[in-house]
Amino acid sequence: MRPAAGRPLPPTSSLPSLRRLDELTESRLFSALDDLFAIYCPVSVPKLAFEHVSKPSRRSLLNQPPPLTDSGYNSGYPSDNEDDDDEKDSPEGHLAPIRTDELERAFAIKWLERLVSCAADEDPRPACFSxxxxxxxxxEQAADLLVALLNPVHDGVDHPDENQDEEDGFWREFTFAMPDRLIPITVRLNDGLAGAADHTDVGLQTWGASIVLCRMLCESPSRFGVTRDNLGPSPKIVELGAGTGLVSLCLGQLFPRLGIEQVSVVATDYHPSVIANLERNIAANSVDGTSPVQACVLDWADTKLEGPMQEVKADMIIATDVVYAPEHAAMLYDCASRILAPGGTFWLLQTVRQNGRHGDHADSVEPVFGDRALDEKPGVLKILSSERLEKVDGVGRGDETFYRLFRIGRDA
Structure with a gap:
């Protein structure tokens, strides 16, 4: 049964039976998947008319990662002045009841799971595939849909979890694609606690730079030296100013997928409310109660290292958007110098805000690391390379202009 033009029907009445997969046509399967994308992924995944796309174009479409999740500051919501009747008559108004129907969702999940099971037979290939x-x-499409259905974001914009109390803030999910992997990395965060005592604490929010860096890490781990050959079987990674923990939690999932099973990721911050929320997010992303990520208090200005920070030097340090005052760059240098192992790398992604009260700090990193590198002392940290990264549309706050990615290390 097919819907009116542009209006997919509920999965229970439109998805074809998979009992005899060989009797289905390739076009019918792609059409059914297109309808599911239109219902459950209206923003993040475009509808693809595969029967009309050439093979090279089809492959390029499939290899496109899903759009980055907005950091929450540029997300657009419908205007309160929109007419309700017009919304009901629109395609989105028609799909909204289907999208929120749990029976329809459960049926679609079961259908997709069966499709993957049937279509995975490689020898012989099912006759319905040309x-x-x-x-x-x-x-690939079925796997993407399963991820979306099992981790629902109904309209492409993350909203507060209706089951959470108001003081709990809201839970958001971030998804990052990996080349040649069907299942992307997904991190679930309690982001922006509404009941925090200090509402100005930046560590309670996920910022654009961390989203950008996670995407880059997942798209090209080797670009950052995230390989078993480079880091060994049991590396230690430290994130400075971890905030909600997005980067650390992303790395906690990324390393095992690369064959690095014994990684230890230490997510550090200073403010008590940030640490409490960080621990909560680590627990929410743990598997069977365990996680390679642990939270730790770290004061950049304190020379005393406690907990996991005093055990082993870091093979890699990561920090995103942590320079908010003139003295922060110097504090970062002193802290990184103490905890970075010989041969280790410090990746610093700085957000440049040319307008506003943080605009004066945009150039504070290079002078500090440049001046220290002129010292005669061996082993000083210095900038080994840097590059400018343009701001991604829909990600980060409006005052973010671009980013600078620094690769920092010691003299050989």
């Missing part, structure tokens, strides 16, 4: 590429396309 090529190995078409078979792989179905598997």
């Amino acid at each position: 090529s190995d590429e078409a078979q792989q396309s179905v598997l």
